[in-house]
Each structure stands twice: as C-alpha cells, then as structure tokens.
Amino acid sequence: MSVTPSSPDLILANARLVLGDEVIHGALHVRDGRIAAIDPGPTAAADAIDCDGDLLIPGLIELHTDNLERHMQPRPGVDWPHMAAILAHDGELASTGITTVFDAMRVGSVFKTGSNRYGAYARALSQELLSIRAAGLLRISHFLHLRAEVCSETLTAELAEFTPEDRVGILSIMDHTPGQRQFRDMTKFRNYVQGKHRLSEAELSAHVDHLTATRARLGDAHEAEAVRNAGRLGAVLASHDDTTEAQVAVSHGHGVRLAEFPTTRVAAEACHGHGIAVMMGAPNLIRGGSHSGNVAAQELAETGLLDILSSDYVPSSLMTGAFRLAQLWDDLPRAIRTVTATPAEAAGLSDRGRLAPGLLADLVRVHPHPSVPVVRGVWSHGRQVA
Numbered sequence: 001m002s003v004t005p006s007s008p009d010l011i012l013a014n015a016r017l018v019l020g021d022e023v024i025h026g027a028l029h030v031r032d033g034r035i036a037a038i039d040p041g042p043t044a045a046a047d048a049i050d051c052d053g054d055l056l057i058p059g060l061i062e063l064h065t066d067n068l069e070r071h072m073q074p075r076p077g078v079d080w081p082h083m084a085a086i087l088a089h090d091g092e093l094a095s096t097g098i099t100t101v102f103d104a105m106r107v108g109s110v111f112k113t114g115s116n117r118y119g120a121y122a123r124a125l126s127q128e129l130l131s132i133r134a135a136g137l138l139r140i141s142h143f144l145h146l147r148a149e150v151c152s153e154t155l156t157a158e159l160a161e162f163t164p165e166d167r168v169g170i171l172s173i174m175d176h177t178p179g180q181r182q183f184r185d186m187t188k189f190r191n192y193v194q195g196k197h198r199l200s201e202a203e204l205s206a207h208v209d210h211l212t213a214t215r216a217r218l219g220d221a222h223e224a225e226a227v228r229n230a231g232r233l234g235a236v237l238a239s240h241d242d243t244t245e246a247q248v249a250v251s252h253g254h255g256v257r258l259a260e261f262p263t264t265r266v267a268a269e270a271c272h273g274h275g276i277a278v279m280m281g282a283p284n285l286i287r288g289g290s291h292s293g294n295v296a297a298q299e300l301a302e303t304g305l306l307d308i309l310s311s312d313y314v315p316s317s318l319m320t321g322a323f324r325l326a327q328l329w330d331d332l333p334r335a336i337r338t339v340t341a342t343p344a345e346a347a348g349l350s351d352r353g354r355l356a357p358g359l360l361a362d363l364v365r366v367h368p369h370p371s372v373p374v375v376r377g378v379w380s381h382g383r384q385v386a
C-alpha cells in the first residue's frame with residue numbers, strides 16, 4: 001500500500017494536547033516522521049486513532065540515566081551480553097514514554113582497591129551502542145553522556161579514545177572524592193560503598209585513603225582535561241553534585257549551562273544566578289528526599305529552583321515525577337516542560353521537545369490515573385514503539 005505525499009501518515013485525535021503553556025482538545029497530524037499540523041476540536045478522519053480524551057505530550061527526554069548498567073549486571077558478578085542488555089534497556093525506556101536518552105557512562109577508573117565493577121568500559125560499550133544505533137535496531141533516540149570522574153587514575157587516557165565522530169552529547173564533570181559534594185556525610189558514603197561492593201572495614205578505609213590521595217595527585221589536571229575534551233568533542237558541559245556557591249562559580253567559569261543534582265539549596269540558587277539550568281532526580285522527588293542525604297527535589301520545586309527532571313536510576317520515575325510536579329504546581333504544561341522542552345534546550349536539541357509543526361513526531365499518549373500516569377502509546381519519529 002502506498003501513501004500519497006499529501007496524505008498524513010498518522011492522526012491522533014480526541015486528545016488533550018499538552019502545548020508549551022496550555023492544554024487544548026484536538027488532533028495531531030504526523031507526516032514523514034514529523035508533526036505536520038495541530039487541529040483544535042474534533043476530527044472527522046475515519047483512519048484517525050481515537051485517544052479517548054487521554055493526554056498527548058511530547059516524548060520524554062532523559063539526560064542522565066544509569067539504567068543500562070542494571071541491564072548489563074542484573075546481579076552482582078553477572079555480566080549480561082551487552083547487545084541483549086542494550087536492547088532491553090532501550091525497550092524499557094520506550095515503555096515509560098522516554099523517546100530520547102543520553103546514556104551515562106563513566107570515564108575515569110580506579111583500579112587499586114577493585115572498587116569499579118567494570119574498570120574502563122565506556123569506549124567499548126559506546127562502540128557497541130553506536131553500531132546497534134547505526135543498524136537501526138533501537139526504538140528511541142540514543143546519545144552518549146560521558147561522566148568524567150575527576151577522582152580517578154585514567155580520565156585523560158579514557159577521554160582521548162573518543163572523537164567528534166562519536167557525537168558525544170553531554171560530558172559531565174564528576175568528583176566523587178569521599179567527604180564532599182554527594183558524599184559530605186561519610187556514613188552515607190560508607191553505606192553506599194558497602195552496599196555496592198561489600199568491603200571489610202580495613203578495605204573501606206584503604207579505599208577512602210586511596211581516593212583522597214588520587215584526588216590530590218590528579219584531580220585538578222583531570223578537571224581541566226574534562227573541560228578541554230567537552231570542547232574538543234562538541235559536547236554540552238554539565239556540572240555534577242555542586243554543593244557550594246564557590247563550586248557553582250567554578251562551573252560557570254568552565255562554561256557549564258546544566259547542573260546535575262546540586263546537593264544544596266544554596267548551590268541551586270547560585271546556578272540560577274549564573275543562568276545554569278538545575279536538574280534533579282525524579283526518584284528523589286517521588287521518595288520525598290535524597291538517598292545520599294542531600295537537598296530534597298521537592299524543596300527546590302517549591303521554590304522555583306527545579307528546571308529539569310531526570311529518571312536517574314528508575315526510568316518510569318520520569319513520567320511519574322512530572323505528574324507529581326503538575327500536582328505541586330497545579331500547572332501541567334509547566335511540569336511537562338521539565339521532562340521535554342527544557343532538557344531538549346539544555347542538551348542543544350532544537351528538533352524535539354514540544355508539540356509544534358516541523359518538530360520530530362516523538363509523542364506519548366498518557367492516561368492520567370490518579371495514582372500513577374499510565375503510558376498508552378509511544379511514537380518515535382512517527383513510528384509506534386510502545
């Protein structure tokens with residue numbers, strides 16, 4: 001069956017369309033993978049899909065997820081075949097309404113205490129991801145997000161293995177030295193590391209000493225390398241776990257426009273003072289606080305300091321978190337922007353993130369059940385993927 005160029009490929013009708021700052025009832029037309037038109041009111045087209053009054057929103061954009069790791073290592077010590085892991089991860093994200101993802105991979109390893117489960121893995125894994133993407137086997141759009149760990153032994157060498165052809169989307173500067181930023185509270189650090197790696201007390205102390213010494217020896221040089229490589233690779237530079245005004249000022253000086261998970265209200269305020277968008281974890285919002293004891297996402301949302309949500313380690317939390325914000329703010333379009341238009345802008349993607357003619361037809365049909373929003377249909381570039 002052929003389709004004439006002028007006929008729409010898909011019409012989603014009887015939907016509540018969530019636009020930038022209003023919700024209208026109507027139909028959305030898709031042609032050649034892009035949004036062709038938005039028509040208010042009822043539609044007479046017989047081949048239209050009846051959305052039954054559900055919400056139709058732009059596909060969600062996830063800038064920072066560790067979810068692929070969970071599929072690669074479904075149990076401690078079990079390394080699952082990577083292609084199967086990547087495909088399962090891709091399908092899981094699609095099912096939760098995410099149509100664009102920046103897959104976070106750590107660069108910069110620490111070997112001495114065996115604390116890293118994979119050692120250096122980002123180059124090999126990203127190669128696998130890029131080749132699966134090039135073969136057209138993925139449901140949604142994937143980009144690379146390199147998490148540059150300053151407190152490591154190998155950051156410079158690992159970054160050097162990436163080239164502009166990899167089209168790295170985001171490079172975030174992380175510093176997970178114990179006793180500061182995410183892990184100011186050493187008890188939380190000990191619990192986190194113990195839970196992940198099951199070290200003895202002596203091993204844990206040696207691990208902390210080694211990380212502290214590594215930071216002192218290489219940290220400043222690594223920070224400069226991370227900034228330089230973001231420019232070389234054409235990636236958006238992000239900060240991570242900024243805690244003090246001084247740290248935010250340094251990030252601003254590096255050219256950062258996106259802050260991942262600032263750990264205090266003071267840092268979030270400083271970000272806004274410098275025009276830096278603040279991203280917080282949706283799990284933090286849903287659980288009512290941070291697992292590392294840092295500032296609550298809800299507090300930042302209530303004070304107008306939360307711009308972007310990230311699903312972090314639970315993909316379905318992105319949609320649920322957005323609907324929590326809609327309740328909190330009594331403003332659905334504003335809440336949906338935190339998972340669509342604003343992350344698109346922060347990541348430099350101008351072809352998606354809003355329901356507007358000409359943009360990619362990345363779309364989600366959602367039934368707003370009072371407990372949890374229910375995803376009823378997902379389209380990526382006009383193709384139904386869930």
Ligand SMILES: [Fe+2]
Nearest residue numbers: 176182240241
């Ligand atoms: Fe962190």
